[in-house]
Amino acid sequence: xxxxxxxxxxxxxxxxxxxxxxxxxxxxxxxxxxxxxxxxxxxxxxxxxxxxxxxxxxxxxxxxxxxxxxxxxxxxxxxxxxxxxxxxxxxxxxxxxxxxxxxxxxxxxxxxxx
Amino acid sequence: xxxxxxxxxxxxxxxxxxxxxxxxxxxxxxxxxxxxxxxxxxxxxxxxxxxxxxxxxxxxxxxxxxxxxxxxxxxxxxxxxxxxxxxxxxxxxxxxxxxxxxxxxxxxxxxxxxx
Numbered sequence: 259x260x261x262x263x264x265x266x267x268x269x270x271x272x273x274x275x276x277x278x279x280x281x282x283x284x285x286x287x288x289x290x291x292x293x294x295x296x297x298x299x300x301x302x303x304x305x306x307x308x309x310x311x312x313x314x315x316x317x318x319x320x321x322x323x324x325x326x327x328x329x330x331x332x333x334x335x336x337x338x339x340x341x342x343x344x345x346x347x348x349x350x351x352x353x354x355x356x357x358x359x360x361x362x363x364x365x366x367x368x369x370x371x372x
Numbered sequence: 373x374x375x376x377x378x379x380x381x382x383x384x385x386x387x388x389x390x391x392x393x394x395x396x397x398x399x400x401x402x403x404x405x406x407x408x409x410x411x412x413x414x415x416x417x418x419x420x421x422x423x424x425x426x427x428x429x430x431x432x433x434x435x436x437x438x439x440x441x442x443x444x445x446x447x448x449x450x451x452x453x454x455x456x457x458x459x460x461x462x463x464x465x466x467x468x469x470x471x472x473x474x475x476x477x478x479x480x481x482x483x484x485x486x487x
Contacts, residue, residue, distance in 0.1 A: 301463050301478030359405065359417035359431065360476060
């Protein structure tokens with residue numbers, strides 16, 4: 259699985275957009291970008307994933323650069339409840355030996371303040 | 373159920389005792405994973421079950437750790453002769469249809485404290 263690099267921490271004001279970057283310069287052509295988050299004392303929660311097109315769901319938007327070497331997770335209107343550690347993970351989706359464990363790096367600690 | 377359920381939510385045990393942790397995956401999910409998370413650390417993969425295939429046990433840290441799963445239902449993680457370094461949150465996750473798109477749904481975890 260490709261390695262990812264994320265800033266260790268970010269701050270965001272409540273109600274503003276939170277833009278969390280992730281670098282994955284060694285990503286291969288069929289690897290997806292996944293985002294999970296972990297709120298304090300809870301298990302990780304899936305947010306969104308994408309291959310090369312931008313994606314949007316009820317939680318967030320994912321912008322992937324054209325060369326796929328980096329991506330940005332966007333929380334359009336951050337709330338205090340969005341304070342969490344956000345993990346960017348790059349891997350193949352499923353099949354053969356590629357399914358199985360997720361490898362979580364250190365992630366980005368996002369703090370949303372009033 | 374609506375989500376992955378783990379029990380107990382907290383477990384305090386004495387060094388040397390055996391413990392058993394339980395995970396009820398989301399109904400219909402064929403894949404089940406166990407992870408460990410020490411305080412302030414990231415997730416460590418322990419074991420992965422997929423249908424009737426042989427489990428991937430590559431992450432189990434020692435032979436004191438074992439896990440079972442009956443079909444596509446409940447799984448139990450057993451730690452024998454617990455040590456203080458086993459203290460951690462043990463997380464279970466499940467996925468539908470052969471780890472579809474690798475979306476894993478996590479339980480709240482079992483916090484194990486070994487005194």
